[in-house]
Amino acid sequence: MMNELTVPFLATPPSRPRALPARQEGARIVADGIYKSYETPTGPKHVLKDISFAIGPGEKMAVLGRNGAGKSTLVKIVGGVERPSRGEIRRKMSLSWPLAFGGGFEVAMTGLDNIRFIARLYDRPIRETIERVDDFAELGSNLLLPVRQYSSGMRARLAFALTLAIDFDCYLIDEVISVGDQRFHRKCHDALFVERKDAAMILVSHDIGIIREYCSSGLVLKRGHGRVFDDLDLAISIYATL
Amino acid sequence: MSTRRSDTIPLAVGGLPSPESIFTIHCVSEIVRRTQGQVNVIPFNTGDDSERLAEANSGEPTIPFFDTPDGQAREALLATQAPIILITGDFTETARFCMVARDLDALQAARFVSQSFSCLEPLYRHNGVRCIAVDRKANLADWIDQVAAWLGLQPSTWQTARQQMLSDYAAWPTAEAAIHALVQFADTASADREQLPTATLTLFETLGQCYHSGSIDSIVWPADSILEPGDPAFPVTDAISLTGPARMLTFGPFLHLPPGHWNARYHFEVDQHLAGNLMEFDIVNGTNVLVSHRVLVEDAGKFGFDCEFDMQESRLPVENRAILAEGSIGGFFRPAGIWLNRDRPSVAQGINADTSNDQ
Numbered sequence: 001m002m003n004e005l006t007v008p009f010l011a012t013p014p015s016r017p018r019a020l021p022a023r024q025e026g027a028r029i030v031a032d033g034i035y036k037s038y039e040t041p042t043g044p045k046h047v048l049k050d051i052s053f054a055i056g057p058g059e060k061m062a063v064l065g066r067n068g069a070g071k072s073t074l075v076k077i078v079g080g081v082e083r084p085s086r087g088e089i090r091r092k093m094s095l096s097w098p099l100a101f102g103g104g105f106e107v108a109m110t111g112l113d114n115i116r117f118i119a120r121l122y123d124r125p126i127r128e129t130i131e132r133v134d135d136f137a138e139l140g141s142n143l144l145l146p147v148r149q150y151s152s153g154m155r156a157r158l159a160f161a162l163t164l165a166i167d168f169d170c171y172l173i174d175e176v177i178s179v180g181d182q183r184f185h186r187k188c189h190d191a192l193f194v195e196r197k198d199a200a201m202i203l204v205s206h207d208i209g210i211i212r213e214y215c216s217s218g219l220v221l222k223r224g225h226g227r228v229f230d231d232l233d234l235a236i237s238i239y240a241t242l
Numbered sequence: 243m244s245t246r247r248s249d250t251i252p253l254a255v256g257g258l259p260s261p262e263s264i265f266t267i268h269c270v271s272e273i274v275r276r277t278q279g280q281v282n283v284i285p286f287n288t289g290d291d292s293e294r295l296a297e298a299n300s301g302e303p304t305i306p307f308f309d310t311p312d313g314q315a316r317e318a319l320l321a322t323q324a325p326i327i328l329i330t331g332d333f334t335e336t337a338r339f340c341m342v343a344r345d346l347d348a349l350q351a352a353r354f355v356s357q358s359f360s361c362l363e364p365l366y367r368h369n370g371v372r373c374i375a376v377d378r379k380a381n382l383a384d385w386i387d388q389v390a391a392w393l394g395l396q397p398s399t400w401q402t403a404r405q406q407m408l409s410d411y412a413a414w415p416t417a418e419a420a421i422h423a424l425v426q427f428a429d430t431a432s433a434d435r436e437q438l439p440t441a442t443l444t445l446f447e448t449l450g451q452c453y454h455s456g457s458i459d460s461i462v463w464p465a466d467s468i469l470e471p472g473d474p475a476f477p478v479t480d481a482i483s484l485t486g487p488a489r490m491l492t493f494g495p496f497l498h499l500p501p502g503h504w505n506a507r508y509h510f511e512v513d514q515h516l517a518g519n520l521m522e523f524d525i526v527n528g529t530n531v532l533v534s535h536r537v538l539v540e541d542a543g544k545f546g547f548d549c550e551f552d553m554q555e556s557r558l559p560v561e562n563r564a565i566l567a568e569g570s571i572g573g574f575f576r577p578a579g580i581w582l583n584r585d586r587p588s589v590a591q592g593i594n595a596d597t598s599n600d601q
Contacts, residue, residue: 220571225517227571234486238569241488 027093029170030054035086047073049224060201062211064239065221071204075174093169111143111158122166129165137161164191170200251322252393256308257329258358260336261428262376265421266329267307269389276403278303289314310361312557326371333450343427348442356497359453360556363500378418385417458500463580467495484573488566492577496559503585508547512539515573522565525551528558
């Protein structure tokens with residue numbers, strides 16, 4: 001195919017959201033020019049390229065993209081689990097770790113000890129936190145077992161319950177709705193979208209119904225690039241045909 | 243396919259849907275009617291038309307006329323062994339006439355005339371067909387004698403009828419005067435010239451440079467003949483935003499091509515697309531997809547996409563579809579036109595473009 005490089009014929013620069021200067025951001029989570037690459041035997045793999053967005057109190061943004069588009073990587077970067085290759089995340093709100101993310105536990109410790117650890121870390125009442133987690137995760141006596149003996153589903157339920165036990169300003173949710181049975185799904189749904197309806201969220205989900213009902217904007221990822229759409233229907237329509 | 247005997251078909255007349263063609267058919271039918279007492283003028287553009295010709299009553303002189311003959315009709319015409327006259331013309335003038343006479347917009351008129359050109363093109367190149375350009379300034383009596391000569395009539399052989407006809411047409415000294423009087427809208431089309439938008443005139447001139455009374459091997463379909471989806475669809479005038487779900491970006495122009503093997507290059511520009519865009523280019527003839535290719539356009543810039551196809555049925559329009567094959571988060575797309583070139587056809591060449599003064 002013939003390809004002649006020319007000066008772009010449109011003078012208007014691309015329209016995409018840019019992060020505000022830090023002093024103007026207020027209580028927001030800001031991703032500013034995020035790049036992420038991994039070294040592979042065949043060379044660098046660029047997973048994320050210049051991703052920028054900002055989310056304020058109560059705002060709920062969906063992250064949409066095909067499998068392998070970098071959604072989970074982005075959520076981990078925002079949550080601080082991974083570091084970007086370039087760019088920065090500025091957190092002016094309390095931010096959860098990615099929901100249903102099973103990492104971060106000390107697997108040699110029991111579930112109960114992990115709860116105590118997290119409660120102390122976030123300066124929460126230990127007993128109250130234990131009761132909230134026990135009530136939500138429904139792990140019962142399994143809390144007395146080392147986490148290494150938990151199934152992946154049990155770990156996800158413990159992580160979910162722990163996250164909800166700490167009242168964050170913004171929740172990172174990565175496909176958490178798929179955790180557990182139908183009844184647990186209902187509990188998760190109510191806990192997130194009813195009881196914490198005023199919290200901000202960055203939500204990765206393939207459940208378009210959930211996205212339509214609760215999110216006000218969508219970040220669509222495609223080949224490492226991303227763009228935030230305030231028109232959620234447009235974002236969903238783009239995602240549906242990726 | 244059966245046809246009438248050539249002695250009942252004194253002449254076959256065809257050409258672009260122009261005032262000159264209409265006037266010529268009128269003159270032919272008038273001379274035949276005045277000399278033989280009756281005449282049957284029938285359209286002859288499809289295989290069905292040639293079947294009807296065979297089924298009609300024998301003995302009555304019949305003048306087939308054609309402006310968009312398909313392959314079967316062309317073969318049937320040549321098989322009659324009747325003399326075939328092809329009236330040549332100018333694309334722009336014919337298109338303007340069609341706009342007025344048939345109440346068409348510019349693109350509709352261009353399509354109609356391109357269909358006629360494309361269907362007639364194999365006959366233009368045929369040695370057995372006589373191509374005539376009507377000299378509007380010719381003396382009308384000379385023109386009538388010219389037409390009579392095609393029918394094998396010399397002035398002395400139809401003297402009485404000739405004198406009567408010239409008497410009836412005495413008010414029109416030239417061919418042009420008769421055309422304006424006898425062909426509805428012929429004079430209006432001329433007067434409307436200055437009222438056409440510049441874009442319309444440009445479109446006609448661009449297409450007219452390609453469509454002429456010779457072998458049509460190189461054609462350009464300009465950007466403003468390409469359409470964007472809408473209700474109604476509209477010509478592309480500006481860059482098209484790619485942001486959105488997978489969808490058709492442009493289609494059309496529903497112009498026509500003569501038979502043959504064609505190479506098409508779709509020129510376009512892409513700008514500001516963050517993540518690249520998977521695009522599909524289709525060539526469609528009627529409802530048949532002749533070519534379909536997908537290409538990932540990753541860089542901004544100007545591109546040309548090449549494809550080849552065989553054109554067999556010129557009566558059906560050709561459409562070039564540019565499709566966004568996946569959802570896009572940004573970018574702009576602008577078609578720049580379609581360049582088409584035909585491999586030199588193997589049919590015997592032969593252009594006999596005569597003027598009306600040629601005996």
